[in-house]
Amino acid sequence: MKVLTANRLVDGEAVWFSAAHRWSETIEGSEIAADKAAEEHLEAIARAATDNNEVVDAALIDVQVVDGGIRPLRLREQIRAAGPTNRVDHGKQARPPVSQAA
Amino acid sequence: MYRYDEFDHEFVKARVAEFADQVERRLAGEITEDQFKPLRLMNGVYLQLHAYMLRVAIPYGTLNSRQLRMLAHIARKYDKGYGHFTTRQNIQYNWPALADVPAILADLASVEMHSIQTSGNCIRNVTADHFSGAAADEVADPRPYAEILRQWSSVHPEFSYLPRKFKIAVTGAERDRAAIKTHDIGLHLKRNEAGELGFAVYVGGGQGRTPMVAKKIRDFLPEADLLSYATAILRVYNLHGRRDNKFKARIKILVHETGAEELTRQVEAEWKSLRDGELKLPEADVRAIAAYFAPPLLPARPEGDEQVKLARLDSRSFSEWLDRNVTTHKNPDYAAVTISLKGIGETPGDASAEQMEAVADIAEKYGFDELRVSHEQNLVLPHVARADLKVVHDALAEIGLATANSGLITDIIACPGLDYCALANARSIPVAQEISQRFASLERQRDIGELKLKISGCINACGHHHVGHIGILGVEKKGTELYQVTLGGSADENTTIGEIVGRGFGPEEITDAIETVVETYLRVRRDSSERFIDTYRRLGAAPFKEALYGSEAKAA
Numbered sequence: 001m002k003v004l005t006a007n008r009l010v011d012g013e014a015v016w017f018s019a020a021h022r023w024s025e026t027i028e029g030s031e032i033a034a035d036k037a038a039e040e041h042l043e044a045i046a047r048a049a050t051d052n053n054e055v056v057d058a059a060l061i062d063v064q065v066v067d068g069g070i071r072p073l074r075l076r077e078q079i080r081a082a083g084p085t086n087r088v089d090h091g092k093q094a095r096p097p098v099s100q101a102a
Numbered sequence: 103m104y105r106y107d108e109f110d111h112e113f114v115k116a117r118v119a120e121f122a123d124q125v126e127r128r129l130a131g132e133i134t135e136d137q138f139k140p141l142r143l144m145n146g147v148y149l150q151l152h153a154y155m156l157r158v159a160i161p162y163g164t165l166n167s168r169q170l171r172m173l174a175h176i177a178r179k180y181d182k183g184y185g186h187f188t189t190r191q192n193i194q195y196n197w198p199a200l201a202d203v204p205a206i207l208a209d210l211a212s213v214e215m216h217s218i219q220t221s222g223n224c225i226r227n228v229t230a231d232h233f234s235g236a237a238a239d240e241v242a243d244p245r246p247y248a249e250i251l252r253q254w255s256s257v258h259p260e261f262s263y264l265p266r267k268f269k270i271a272v273t274g275a276e277r278d279r280a281a282i283k284t285h286d287i288g289l290h291l292k293r294n295e296a297g298e299l300g301f302a303v304y305v306g307g308g309q310g311r312t313p314m315v316a317k318k319i320r321d322f323l324p325e326a327d328l329l330s331y332a333t334a335i336l337r338v339y340n341l342h343g344r345r346d347n348k349f350k351a352r353i354k355i356l357v358h359e360t361g362a363e364e365l366t367r368q369v370e371a372e373w374k375s376l377r378d379g380e381l382k383l384p385e386a387d388v389r390a391i392a393a394y395f396a397p398p399l400l401p402a403r404p405e406g407d408e409q410v411k412l413a414r415l416d417s418r419s420f421s422e423w424l425d426r427n428v429t430t431h432k433n434p435d436y437a438a439v440t441i442s443l444k445g446i447g448e449t450p451g452d453a454s455a456e457q458m459e460a461v462a463d464i465a466e467k468y469g470f471d472e473l474r475v476s477h478e479q480n481l482v483l484p485h486v487a488r489a490d491l492k493v494v495h496d497a498l499a500e501i502g503l504a505t506a507n508s509g510l511i512t513d514i515i516a517c518p519g520l521d522y523c524a525l526a527n528a529r530s531i532p533v534a535q536e537i538s539q540r541f542a543s544l545e546r547q548r549d550i551g552e553l554k555l556k557i558s559g560c561i562n563a564c565g566h567h568h569v570g571h572i573g574i575l576g577v578e579k580k581g582t583e584l585y586q587v588t589l590g591g592s593a594d595e596n597t598t599i600g601e602i603v604g605r606g607f608g609p610e611e612i613t614d615a616i617e618t619v620v621e622t623y624l625r626v627r628r629d630s631s632e633r634f635i636d637t638y639r640r641l642g643a644a645p646f647k648e649a650l651y652g653s654e655a656k657a658a
């Protein structure tokens with residue numbers, strides 16, 4: 001399973017392409033590609049978003065679904081999704097949980 | 103310290119305007135990322151895991167309080183209220199928005215600072231001994247020469263597209279505190295028998311995936327020939343350095359593949375045609391630049407000795423700090439103070455905006471407005487009257503910056519690692535934090551004595567692990583972090599590359615492994631005067647391997 005991630009051009013914020021078809025600042029709710037065709041669809045979105053200068057460094061990353069949440073397989077992507085482990089007051093982890101924020 | 107002249111001001115201003123325009127065009131979609139990336143890198147803007155990163159140059163690590171306050175202002179206004187001091191004596195901000203970078207650069211320019219050549223395949227920030235101008239053992243202040251090199255190398259048309267980045271360091275003392283032998287060019291400022299100033303020139307040092315100790319190619323280069331000789335070295339490198347393979351593109355590989363003798367011959371041949379040309383440094387110009395670095399007028403403060411003696415009796419924490427963080431000054435009434443940015447369990451090299459501002463106040467009040475950033479990721483007040491040491495200590499203690507661990511095991515160099523860096527394979531900072539906490543007891547640290555521990559999160563070796571007495575290299579193995587331990591490195595006048603001791607350790611094992619190494623040293627050292635590095639050089643890796651791997655080591 002893969003999701004599409006990138007950094008937003010204007011501020012570098014790590015973003016993920018959501019099931020609602022917009023770039024989201026958190027990994028929750030990302031559009032998950034479960035087969036080759038879905039991956040190709042996300043790759044096309046990545047190219048388009050890069051070409052129109054919305055995002056940079058777009059890439060598909062491997063994820064798994066754990067307890068209903070999307071969890072990247074690689075530590076690097078886990079840290080991107082959460083924030084630096086030495087400063088838990090920074091990055092996505094410092095934000096209020098989605099359920100409370102909504 | 104050096105003050106910008108009219109040319110410098112115009113040059114930096116023009117560069118800010120140029121980059122502001124480039125950013126604007128990028129955000130408007132007029133240029134692609136492929137076109138923009140080399141431009142942003144030339145201005146110190148990287149893209150990391152969570153955000154952009156801006157690296158600001160601090161030439162030869164020298165700052166005044168106004169500049170440090172501006173760094174604090176930028177941290178607060180455009181970042182998350184802190185900055186990270188680096189091993190190139192620079193500062194990095196981890197969270198700036200690209201759209202804000204032009205405003206940040208304009209703020210920096212207002213205090214004579216910039217981010218030019220903090221990245222890219224050009225000559226990077228020239229570093230120098232952080233005690234320059236203050237150290238009792240220096241022959242002369244190396245910073246005027248670092249400044250001359252800075253002026254010569256800034257947007258140098260011939261050397262802006264080198265095969266790879268190029269780093270120069272200068273020291274003015276026999277005792278090398280600038281790690282010159284780990285640099286592309288290392289310069290040791292000294293006097294010849296006639297009393298004239300010049301340099302021993304070392305070439306081809308470096309870390310990364312192929313660590314090399316620089317080779318001395320000239321024992322004495324007259325001061326006036328600094329730029330012609332540096333040009334000759336850069337020309338030989340620019341011509342023959344490998345552009346076909348990024349991993350073999352540094353000058354260290356050229357020196358290694360060509361051989362130091364042949365490379366020296368090529369450099370000397372090139373130099374012959376250059377040495378009596380326009381690059382010869384006019385004596386008057388050298389002295390004019392040196393005048394900028396003249397030490398402040400230091401009034402006699404002979405009461406310091408008595409005051410320090412009394413305060414030492416009165417305060418244990420002051421006494422401990424005095425032992426570790428205060429360095430002999432060339433003026434007996436004064437001292438150089440190391441401000442540790444290595445509080446127990448903290449991120450090495452980080453300082454909050456409030457801490458920067460408080461340090462700026464202290465520097466202004468007690469330090470003749472002078473500050474340094476050390477390549478060991480600490481700050482330095484180079485000129486403090488011994489009579490003011492107690493009050494400086496107390497002021498630093500108030501902001502959590504009086505940790506008395508300079509040169510001890512918790513004074514760790516660590517790269518940002520996988521917590522921030524897009525190149526990293528493993529985390530560095532949490533490893534540093536855990537080791538720092540394990541060895542938190544100052545009594546224990548003092549018993550262990552001088553021990554340089556350095557951690558990198560990938561083979562690029564930004565955390566200088568190759569030259570740590572104990573080095574730790576984080577790698578990724580089968581999707582998890584693994585830490586290799588090297589022993590016996592050093593980055594002083596006896597520079598050596600550490601040797602890998604054996605198989606690596608997982609994140610949960612690495613602190614125990616380091617403790618095992620340290621306990622082994624304590625067991626086998628001759629006495630407490632034999633430092634870790636000396637014990638390692640005497641006994642080699644065997645006792646440490648035995649302690650770490652036991653029968654496994656015997657079988658191997």
